[in-house]
Structures are given as C-alpha cells and as structure tokens.
Amino acid sequence: MGSSSTFFKLGPVRQSSLPFGDLSCSPSVRLGPWDKGSVGWALSGPKWKQPKISTLAPSGWKAGDGCEVVRTGSASARASASAVLAELTWKLILTSLSPGFFIWWLFHWGMEHLPVEVIGNILSRLRAARDVVIASATCKKWREAWRNHLHTLSFNSNDWPVYHDLSARKLEILITQTIFQTTGLQCLSIFMDDVDEFSAAPVIAWLMYTRETLRQLHYNVKTTPNVNIIEKCGRHKLEVLALANNSITGVEPSYQRFPCLKSLSLSHVSISALELSLLLTACSKLETLALINPDIAMSDAQATMELNSLSLKDIYIEAISMDKFILEADSLENLHLKDCTLEFFELVSKGALRVLKIDDVSVIHLDIGENTENLEVVDVSSFTIMWPKFYHMISKASRLRRLRLWGVVFDDEDEVVDLETISVCFPRLSQLSLSYDLRDGVLHCGLQGSSHLENVVLLEVGWTIINDLFSEWVAGLLERCPNLKKLVIYGVVSEAKSHEECQILASFTSSIVRLMRKYIHVEVEFEYE
Template sequence: MESLPVEVIGNILSHVGAARDVIVASLTCRKWRDASRSHVSTLSFHVDESPAFRDFSSSRLEILITKSIFQTTGLQHLSIAMDELVSFSASAVLAWLLYSRETLKSLSFKVRVTPHVSILDLCGLHRLETLTFAHNSILGSAHLRLPCLRSVSLADVTTSEAELRRLLAACPRLESLELVSPQISRRASLELISPSLKRILLEGFSLEKLLLAGDSLEIVKVKELTMDVFELSGRESLKRLQLDDVSVMHLELGGSLEVLEVVEVSNFAFPWGKFLEMISRSSRMKRLKLWGVVFEDEEDGVEVEAIAVCFPELREMCLSFEVREGLSGDWVLGRLTVLEVGWSVNSEGFSRWVDGLMGRCPELRQLVVHGAVSEVRSHEDCQVLAEFMSFVVILMRTYLQVEVRFEFD
C-alpha cells in the first residue's frame, strides 16, 4: 500500500463514498490524509450508511460536513440525506455549495433547510449535471442558468407551475425529469415543455391539467395522478408509455406514435375504445400491459382480437382476467413469446380463457400466472383453485415448449 500513488488512493476513497469511512481511512497515515484532501471526488453523508448520525444534533452534523467538504479541493459528487427531523441552516448549505460549485457535477440533497432560500439560484452551479433534491422549495428566478444539467429528480418539494417552467427554461440540455409528491396546487395547470427532455416520471399528486410536450420525449411514466385533462404531444420519438393508478377525464395522445413500443396500463379509468384508437397508430408495439383497467361503460371491453390486428409485432402481453373479451374468431398473436395473465377473483372461466389465449399464440415460450389468494377461503373458492391447478398440469403437458411460472400475492 505504501507504493500506491496518492492519486490512486484518492480514487479508492472516492469509490468508498461514505464520508464516515473516508474520514476513518484518512487517519491511517499522512499519505492517506493528503489523498483525502487533494484527490477525493465523492463524499456521501447518509444516515442509512452511518446510523450514528442519528445521535448527532443538526449543528454537530453541520460542523462535520463543513470540515469534510472544506478539506477537499476537487469535489465532484456530493450526497447528503438525513432524517426528516434534521434541519440545516441555509448559511451552512450555501457555504458548502459555494465552496464546491466550480467542480461539482452531481448533487443529491435530501435535508430540510431553514430559512427557505433559492439554493440553486444563489450558488451558481454551472457545472452541475445531475441534481436530486427533496424536502425543500424550488424557488427559481428568471436569471437561473444550469447549462450542463441533464438529470433532475425532485421529491416532496414545494413549487408552482411558474417555478417549474423557469427550471426547465434554465436547463437547455435536460434529458431526465422526475417529480414525486410535490406540494403544488390542485388547481394547477402544469405545462412541462422541453425540446431536449427524453424521460419524465410524474408520481403522487393531483392537478387540473397536465401538458407534456417535447421533440425528444422517449419515456413517459405517470403514477398515482388525478387529473381532469392530460395531453401528451411530440414528434416521432415516444417509445414507452406507462400509466399506473391514473384517473383522468380527458386524455389526448397527440403527435406521431409510430415508434411507440411499450404501453403499460394499470388501475386505469378510461374508455378502452378511445384509448385503443389513440395507440393503434403504433405498428411497432412490442409489449402491451392492461392490468386492473376500469371501464366507464360496462359494455365497453378489451377485445384481444383488436390487439392482434393493431399490433402484429407484439412480443409480450399482460392481461388481467377482468378484460376478457374477444376470444372468438380466427385471429392469432403470431409473434407473441411471453404471456402474463392473472386474476383478482378466480372463477371457473379463467382456465378456459387462458387456454383460448395460448391456442392463438403459436410462438409462445413463457406463461406467467399472477393470482391473489386470501388467507380465509370458502370451500367453493378452494375447489375453483384446485380445478385450476389441475388444468395447469394438463396445460403444461399440452404445451411442452412453454415455461410456466406462478406469482401469487
């Protein structure tokens, strides 16, 4: 170890990451201490990594972090995450970021700051490429500029539609945006428009209207959102669309969807016919998931025949038994290799439905069966489950080329 160059030792300590371990290692000898000061590029102060932090007061933690940061000369990656009861002073946080702003490329900050200040605005983090921010306010001015920022993740932040627009305008190279459980007005009309944005995740809030627009959007994930209006538009770029536990009165998927390859819909309340009409423009669909779909019209149901016709390139399909319709006719899913099926309430018709689907998938190689089994069941329910298991044995003998897997809740 004595022959190792100080630069190599610094690189080793940077991969260790956890500040507590870096501090302990730096006490080994003078060479390691010099390496921790001049060549460490990564520091991480996480309460999960160092449980002893829970016994420290906020002021003591501030002193520890201040000493550790001020001993470095080229800090590139800084991560700080503490319990919700911890609160840091704005002056200390600003001092850390102002000291490291010329070299900092990645910042993860999940600690409350008092009083609320515009950290991003005041620190001028012009080299920052990745930002993870939680438990604070997003207060961006018209002068905010983050020219190198490519990825932003915001969780439990207080913000507004105007502040988010300013943030997007300040990031001309932004490619990824995550917005989870923000404190935002229920009557907000949120417009997220960026020509460079490729991936967006929205989760856990309600608003009146949501507009997503971008020429480069490839992946859109929306989870646990309640909206009156949801509009998605862009050029020929969208490849993956995921909607999970979304409630929307009006949905509009504009632009070209010809390159759309993956659609996953779970616990979704919207007329199937209208939704199919919008996504049917994608002839390259490879994976389709419809799970726990709620229909506004009881007569409106998923027709698997329509899926087979609209998506001839489909390779993977996930259907819950509630969407059982359209198993008559001569249609086939000629390229389907993976089929996932499941039920929330098992019934005698489930076995026949699965058999009907498999008979129309000549290239099928894997069947995954999802099911829910409660702790207390009636004799009739147990009989239905027993008959289904007997049916699966017959199924496995009939389709020897198909691997069968079970996943029960």
C-alpha cells in the same frame, strides 16, 4: 510474485484530520497471504508476529501472496481499522476495470505504487463520508488523495448509526469540517432523515465552497431560513440535481441558467407552476425530470400547468393532483405517470415516445398525440380505460414489443381486450400481460378471430377474483400464441377461503394441468399472493 510483504503506515494521524473519531494509535499494516480464497485480516498484539500462512489459496497463487493486516494499538482500534480496510479492499477489487489484473498489480507492486489519482478514485468508490475519512488515514499519500483527488462524498443517516444521535448543530460542524478538507468534490449527497432542519449559513457555505467543481448534488434536508439552492448552483457545471423537502422561489432564467444540467429530481418540493416552467426553460440540456409529490402553487389566473422542454427525454410524475397538465416535449421518449389525479393530461411531441407507463392514475382525458409509431412499451395498471379510445391512441404503434394491461377496469362493462385487433396492429409484440375481471359473454368476444400472436414468447395472466372462466380464457390465449416459451399465472388467494372458492381453485388447477400437457414446450410459473 514473491513472498515478501509490503508495509505502509496508518498514522500518525492528527485528531483534527479525523472528524469521525480518533484511531488512538500509530499502527503498521502489512500485506501478506490470502485466506480461504478471500482477503483475510490477521491481527496481532503490541508486537508484530508472523502469522500462519494459509495453504488454501486461489489457484496459481503462492504462500505469501494476498493480504494480511498486522497492527498495534487497542483491540477496538484494530477491529475498526481492519473492518474498514477489508471493506475498502473488497470494494476496490469489485469495482476495478479488470479485477484479476488489479489484484495481481496491487499485491505485486504494493500499495505505495498506487498513483494518488487512483487512490482518490478508490476513496470515491466508498462514498460514505465516515469510511472515506477512516480509510484516508492509511498514510500521508492517502490523506493527500482525500484532500486533492476525492470526487464523491455522501452523508447518509443510514450509513452510520451515530448520525441518529447527533444534533443538527453537531452534524453541521461534522459535514463542514469534512467538506472543507477536500478541494475537488464532484458529487455531494446529504440525506439525513432524522434531522428536522439545518441552519442556512452552513448549507450556503457548503454550496459556495463546492460549486465550482460540483457535478452532482443530492440534498434532502430543510433549511431555516430557506436557501435558494437554484441561485447558489446556477451558471456552473452541475449535471445532476436532486432536491427534497425544500422550497424553490425567485427563478430567473436569464440569470440562473444551468447550461450542463441533464437530470433534475424534485421530491416534496414547494414551487409554483410558473417557476417550475421557468426552471425548465433555464435547463437547456435537461434530459431527465422527476416530479414526486411536489407542492405546486397555482395562481387564480393560471388554472393550467404548462411545461415546455426541447431536450427532455424522460419524465416521471408521481402524486400530482391538478385540473389540467400540458407537457410539450418534442424529444420525449419515456413517460411515466403514477398515483396522479388529473382531469386533463396532454402530451405534445413529435412522435419520439417509446415507453408509456400509467400506474394508478385517475384522468378523465388523456392525450399522448397521434404520432405513436415509435411506441415499444405500453404498461398500464390500476387504471380505468375506455378500450376503443385507448386502443385508438396506441393503434399506430406497429413497433410495440410489450403490452401490459394489469388490473384495468373498463369504463363500459361490455368492453373487452380484442386479441384479433392486437395481433393485427402489433405484429412485433413479444410480451403480453393481461389481468382484468372476466365476464361471461364478453369473454368470447375478446377471443374471436383467427390471427396469431406469432412473436409472443412471454405471456402473463392474472386474477384478483378467480372464476370458472379463467382457465377457458388461458386456453384461448395459448391457442393464439404458437411460439410461446413461458406462461406466468398471477393470482390472489384469500386466507379465509369458502368451500366454493376452494372448489374453483381446485378445478382451475386440474384444468391447467390438463391444458399444459398439450403445451409441454411451454414453461409454466405460478405466483400467488
């Protein structure tokens, strides 16, 4: 690579094309040397001066290679543009298919040789609307890429502090002005935490303008009056839809179909049980569904919520409270229930389930069906279980690789996790995580038997209230895991410890030290909180 530099212009830029602010100058930018192994941005005054060339550069690079920016204008304008261009370059390097080849190609051939489609992809990688707009001011070619080849745009209140100071009306104008200068958006994200609500008219305008090309829509702002986003986006190419703080009404599956939708997330959304069921019917290719604290209206005649999907593979349900929930999903592979209160939950499927996660759920009757042969992960935490019934539910899972029972409470005080049963029924188990209250007498029942957990290589154990039985329990578990590689012990240590608690903790520490001398091949890790 030679030492000659490549020039391109950052202007002149029309004020109307910069909704996020004026650069206040028509600067020149020069690509030059590397500085200390990273992209260095050297700024000069009104007249360009050849800056010093750093001798510290990546191996194999010559002086004059790399990147160096020189521009004119106010100091604040120089700093602003340089910061954006530096971030752009780093993101451009980090996200390229082959960073080494890309750096060589970029600085050897120069910016002007970048195809406009590639520039559009670079701008899309930035995502944040303000960064995209400022970077697109680089030159005419980059502005063309913004207009015709930008496919991702995000308006997020966390990306720019000024968003917090703007009124809803000014934000609507800003977003409208920016979106309407693009022609092929595929991913649009609007997350404004400080905005109470947007007017319906601009929101409808954004959706109508982009819906022919849009593949992903993430939207979390209330609108007044309510906008039927389902109606505006149906029958088009949408693949991902994430809605929050909105209402969904008037779902008509025969008209509002989503032939391409694969992922649907509804967070704090108001919808009736019937319309939620109809919405799933309208999504024939839906694979992922997330329901997070939805406001689900149940009619007097419908005490049960029934959802049916032939294509659904992954469902996440959080903060739902109702009497009866029936999910019919033949292809479901991943079921995650979190912070739910249910009297009855039933999964009707054909045995495709691979991952079952239950976190802080209160349910009287739980039924995931008899076909559990394909289960690979069972993760249960902060949950009251009847062990014989729960074990029967998962006992056919001969492919189980990970079993986690953490902070569980047994419905019957005499119940305990039976290691003999686990070792016989789950021969492929490689990770075992157990944490529950230990009681004298019951503990020995759980450790009875002689079968080994041959494939367990990671063992995690924990306590909330430590007692003298814990070290004995750990010793019994270690004997059953002959090929163990790592032991992780989780514990809760109160700030105000009594003398008795200190003695128990000291005794436990001494016991573990003596025990691990017998298992020197096992890595031990402690996690206390």
